[in-house]
Amino acid sequence: MTSQTGVESVEYNGVKYAEIIWAHQTVEKTTFFSPDESSFQFGLLAHKAGFEEPPHYHQPVERTISDLQQMFVVQRGVVVVDLYGDDGELLREIEMHAGDAVVLIHGVxxxxxxxxxxxxxxxxxxxxxxxxxxxxxxxxKS
Known part of the structure; x- marks a missing residue:
């Protein structure tokens, strides 16, 4: 597991299983935490008051996705996300509160x-x- 000021990676046997973005994480400028080649892009958008992005759309490009990923952003309440390795090893229990987010990249x-x-x-x-x-x-579990 690596930590960088409010963003944590959960890794096991050289494989990234999840990225956690804690609610207190701030950035000065737009920052994406996923690699460009990832089929699921996530980050934090940050702009100064007065910034305007021109109207735009994203080009339709055929993509092949075989690794379904999921992101949870807690709005209210408390939830624990349990992450397991492919071998059944419990890797992490992530207690999440309002504003916390997790991207589930691999595993159970x-x-x-x-x-x-x-x-x-x-x-x-x-x-x-x-x-x-x-x-x-x-x-x-025995």
Whole structure:
């Protein structure tokens, strides 16, 4: 796990499993934390008062995505995101509060709600239904 002033990477066996952006993280200018080649781009946008970006759109470009990633941004309440390695090892329990965000890049995750919560969830589409989208895992906890 590496930390850089409010942004943490969760890594295991040389593989990045998640990026956490804590609510207190600030940047002076727009900063993206994902590598350019990542299929899921995330960062913090920061501009001084008076900044204006001209009207624009993003060009439609065909992309192939095989590594579905997901981002949670907690709006209210408290939730714990458990991250597991491919081998079932519990890597991290991330207790998240309002304003905290996590990008789930690889591996298995579970959530536990400690206080009634609401969060924004963002992932690539299209949604193919739970039967094709999710694989439930039962790690042996003995």
């Amino acid at each position: 995750h579970a959530i536990r709600v400690l206080e009634d919560m609401q969060c924004i969830s963002v992932k690539q589409g299209p949604y193919l239904g739970e039967e094709r989208d999710k694989v439930f895992v039962d790690f042996d």
